[in-house]
Amino acid sequence: MSTSTPLALFVGMPSPELSENEVAFFKxxxxxxxxxxxxxxxxxxxxxxxxxxxREAVGRDNAPVYIDQEGGRVQRLDNGNWPLFRPLGHFGQLAKIDLDLAKHALRQSHLAMGSMMSEMHIGSGTAPVVDLARAGTHAIISSRTFSSDPEIVAVLGRVAIDALLETGSMPIMKHVPGYGRVEVDPHHDLPVVHADVADLMGTDFLPFMRLKDTPWAMVAHLIFTRIDPDLPASISPKVCDLIRNTLGYDGVLTTDCLTMDALSGTWDSRVTAALDAGYDIALHSQGDLSQSEAACKAARPLSEVSLKRIARAEARLGTTRVDVQALHAEVEEIFRESGIA
Known part of the structure; x- marks a missing residue:
């Protein structure tokens, strides 16, 4: 087991197994x-x-390995060897018909998805998305959300979070403080939001406040001009302060992937900027070995505060396992009977 403190960084890799060079690098x-x-x-x-x-390379038998597995358009486990899970919006539609049934179906779906990942020792699907789906929200976000109603989002978000925790899959709510007003795709452009903070508190920020006990959260790439007109949220000390002190969130904060085109500057400089802003962990998942090496040189060891947040989160993970296929089939039957395709 390694005795050194890990870097405050997630990195990616290019293929289904580690090369000798990658093993040496991770070690x-x-x-x-x-x-x-x-x-x-x-x-x-x-x-x-x-x-x-x-895990052998880094010398930690609990080193986290995460993936994007939200359901709908964002589920990386989709090559035919695993069941496909419904988008969150379907559960939002069902909630308009029968909220209790929607909560039941969502719980079954996330128990199945969490169990599926935990059986492979994948520690998180970086879910759920608790952004709002407003009238003008870009489809890259709105297609992945529960609803335009922050109350419904908070209620359904709680169900998903609790089910994932029960199966030992770390819930990561995203994308704090909220992509609900973005009109461009942050993978390619930098969204800018001019809304007043008081307005945001009762809308976009509300689910994050209601779910502030979620162990992890992922930070968005966008500018809130009324909070910090100069820096995107993921590298902004002012936004980090808002998340911690105004929204009241004291869990682990990781950035969205820092190689997205919403940000500028070299990829490794973005790692430094995110950690300087006060976030616990930087996400640099592009996967090229030379880029990962540069990111690691720009990073720093996890702080004592971050390590305590991580330990507190891990202590909440359960060990429940369910019959993935049976629960998935039950959810599909619920939607067939409800008429939601």
């Missing part, structure tokens, strides 16, 4: 976690081998 650099994409996953056994390979 030397000791990034906190590994972030997977579709390119890295083939089947259950391969994923378990990859997780074990990474």
């Amino acid at each position: 030397e650099a000791n990034p906190f976690g590994l972030f997977l994409f579709k390119r890295n996953v083939q089947n259950n056994d391969q994923v378990r081998r990859l997780v074990a390979q990474f």
Whole structure:
């Protein structure tokens, strides 16, 4: 087991197994976690081998390996070896018909999805999304959300979070403090929001405040001109302060991937800026070895405060496992009977 403190950083990798050079790099650099994409996953056994390979390299048998697995358009486990999960918006639609039934279906779906990941030793699907789906919200966000109603989002978000925790899958609510008003895709452009903070508190920020006991949260790439007109949220000390002190969030804060085009500057400089802003962990998941090496040089070891937040989060993880196929089939039957395609 490594005795050194891991770097406050997740990195990616290019293929389904680690090369000798990548193993040597991880052993030397000791990034906190590994972030997977579709390119890295083939089947259950391969994923378990990859997780074990990474953990052996960094010398930590609990080193986190995370992936994007929200359901709908964002689920990397989608090559036919795993069931496909419904988008969150379907549960929002069902909630308009029968809220209790929607909560039940959502719980079953997330128990199944969490169990599926935990069986492969994937520690989180970086879900759920608790952004709002407003009239003008860009489809890259709105297609992944529960509803335009912050109360419904908060209620359904709680169900998803609790179910994931129960299965030992770390819930990560995103994207704090909220992508609900973005009109451009942050993967390609920097969104700018001019809304007043008082307005945001009763709308976009509300689900994050209601769910502030969620162990982890992921920070958005956008500018709130009324909070910090100069820096995107993910590298802004002012926004970090708002999340901590105004929204009252004291869990682990990780950035969204810092290689997205919403940000400017070199990728490694963005790592430094995010950690300087006060966030616990920087996410740099592009996967090229030379870029990961640069990111690690720009990072720093996790702080004592961050380590305590991480330990507090891990202590909340359960061990429940369910029959994934049976629960998935139950959810599909609920939607067939409800008439939601």
